[in-house]
Amino acid sequence: MDHLRTLKQEPTSFPLQEIEFxxxxxxxxxxKEELSQHFRKPDLFKQEIASLxxxxxLCGKKFAKKFKLVKHQKTCSGEIKxxxxxxxxxxxxxxxxxRHQRTHTGERPxxxxxxxxxxIQKSNLVTHQITHTGExPxxxxxxxxxxxxxxxxxxxxATHTGExPxxxxECDNSFTQKTLLVRHQTTHTGERPxxxxxxxxxxxxxxxxxRHQITHTGERxxxxxxxxxSFTQKYDLVKHKITHIGKKPFLxxxxxxxxKRKSYLVTHQITHSGExPxxxxxxxxxxxRKSNLVTHQMTHTGExPxxxxxxxxxxIRKCSLVTHQIxxxxxxxxxxxxxxxxxxxxxxxxRHQIxxxx
Numbered sequence: 001m002d003h004l005r006t007l008k009q010e011p012t013s014f015p016l017q018e019i020e021f022x023x024x025x026x027x028x029x030x031x032k033e034e035l036s037q038h039f040r041k042p043d044l045f046k047q048e049i050a051s052l053x054x055x056x057x058l059c060g061k062k063f064a065k066k067f068k069l070v071k072h073q074k075t076c077s078g079e080i081k082x083x084x085x086x087x088x089x090x091x092x093x094x095x096x097x098x099r100h101q102r103t104h105t106g107e108r109p110x111x112x113x114x115x116x117x118x119x120i121q122k123s124n125l126v127t128h129q130i131t132h133t134g135e136x137p138x139x140x141x142x143x144x145x146x147x148x149x150x151x152x153x154x155x156x157x158a159t160h161t162g163e164x165p166x167x168x169x170e171c172d173n174s175f176t177q178k179t180l181l182v183r184h185q186t187t188h189t190g191e192r193p194x195x196x197x198x199x200x201x202x203x204x205x206x207x208x209x210x211r212h213q214i215t216h217t218g219e220r221x222x223x224x225x226x227x228x229x230s231f232t233q234k235y236d237l238v239k240h241k242i243t244h245i246g247k248k249p250f251l252x253x254x255x256x257x258x259x260k261r262k263s264y265l266v267t268h269q270i271t272h273s274g275e276x277p278x279x280x281x282x283x284x285x286x287x288x289r290k291s292n293l294v295t296h297q298m299t300h301t302g303e304x305p306x307x308x309x310x311x312x313x314x315x316i317r318k319c320s321l322v323t324h325q326i327x328x329x330x331x332x333x334x335x336x337x338x339x340x341x342x343x344x345x346x347x348x349x350x351r352h353q354i355x356x357x358x
Contacts, residue, residue, distance in 0.1 A: 086197050103210075104197050106217060134309075226261045246353045 054069040055062045063069040071093070082097040083090040086104045091097040099121055102108070108118035110125040114132050119125045127149055130136075136146035138153040142160050147153045155177060158164070164174035166181040170188045175181045183205060186192070192202030194209040198216045203209045211233060220230035222237040226244045231237045248258035250265040254272050259265045267289055270276075276286035278293040282300050287293045295316055298304070304314035306321035315321045323345065332342035334349040338356050343349040 087195065103213075106213075228262070246350055246357060 054064070054066050056069060056072055061072060063072065081092060082094050084097060084100055084104075086101070089100060091100065102120045108120055110119045110122050111117070112119075112125060112128055112132075114129070117128065119128065130148045136148050138147045138150050139145070140147075140153060140156055140160075142157070145156065147156065158176035164176050166176070166178050167174040168181060168184055168188075170185070173184060175184065186204040192204050194203045194206050195201070196203075196209060196212055196216075198213070201212065203212065214232045220232050222232070222234050223230040224237060224240055224244075226241070227249070229240060231240065244260055248260045250259045250262050252258070252265060252268055252272075254269070257268065259268060270288045276288050278287045278290050279285070280287075280293060280296055280300075282297070285296065287296065298316045304316050306315040306318050307313070308315075308321060308324055310325070313324065315324065326344050332344050334343045334346045335341070336343075336349060336352055336356075338353070341352065343352065
């Protein structure tokens with residue numbers, strides 16, 4: 001506390017570019033808890049940091065931290081050290097060159113331990129892993145909506161203020177994000193800065209280039225869980241899955257029963273042989289599928305691993321938890337394409353659509 005008291009001083013008035021360290025004005029708080037609450041005030045820190053920005057003396061751009069200013073000045077001064085050997089792009093930092101070269105090699109060194117999905121950058125892996133935990137650490141102070149990424153929160157907050165600070169210099173259009181402005185400006189210039197290294201085709205957006213490059217590799221990473229079809233684009237997979245709704249294309253040759261997934265047919269065919277290879281060690285009950293055995297064993301142990309975060313109710317099966325959580329939301333996500341009627345559960349939608357098909 002004595003150390004914190006020595007920091008209490010009035011803001012200085014010397015030029016921003018001469019500032020070496022950020023000094024934050026700290027109010028006196030007699031109790032440790034009050035001090036903690038004081039530090040949690042985001043508006044206070046925003047005001048303090050905004051008034052003590054580090055400014056580039058070449059272009060006037062401001063930064064909250066000195067190391068960001070130093071990194072920026074390397075670009076601003078035109079200093080270029082690292083050039084890509086496969087295209088004309090060059091970089092001020094070696095780490096940026098290494099990341100860029102992966103777009104040529106297709107290397108994705110960062111792998112998720114839970115689903116084996118791979119990423120070019122570690123930051124993308126970290127963001128992806130949050131989707132497994134369900135954690136959304138960035139919360140909007142106005143409507144309590146939460147987000148996985150800070151950038152998503154910033155974009156969302158613009159919907160409350162209506163602010164569009166990024167204006168096009170050639171027309172009256174303005175945007176909430178700088179990236180949207182840059183993308184828009186290419187419609188005026190006709191610029192296509194992202195070039196494919198294999199066929200020299202150019203694109204206005206990097207995401208378009210990435211999608212295009214998959215056509216060269218032939219990679220089909222998006223596979224349908226109901227049939228053997230796979231796709232290069234996630235959008236094409238989603239569009240394809242709609243064709244399965246209400247359909248059961250996999251027919252059993254012994255009883256003519258049909259199934260919407262091939263795996264369901266394989267499991268069903270075991271019922272004709274009478275085979276139940278998975279046996280419970282506690283009661284000798286046998287099952288066709290291993291997953292059924294695992295679920296059954298929980299009835300012996302009393303284990304319910306899937307817990308609702310809103311009411312603490314627990315479930316043996318994950319699908320039961322998901323169904324339960326939808327009831328909390330009250331949102332009807334699944335819409336009939338023929339009459340626009342909406343449903344909370346996809347199973348209700350499928351049953352409804354059968355009425356249309358007769």
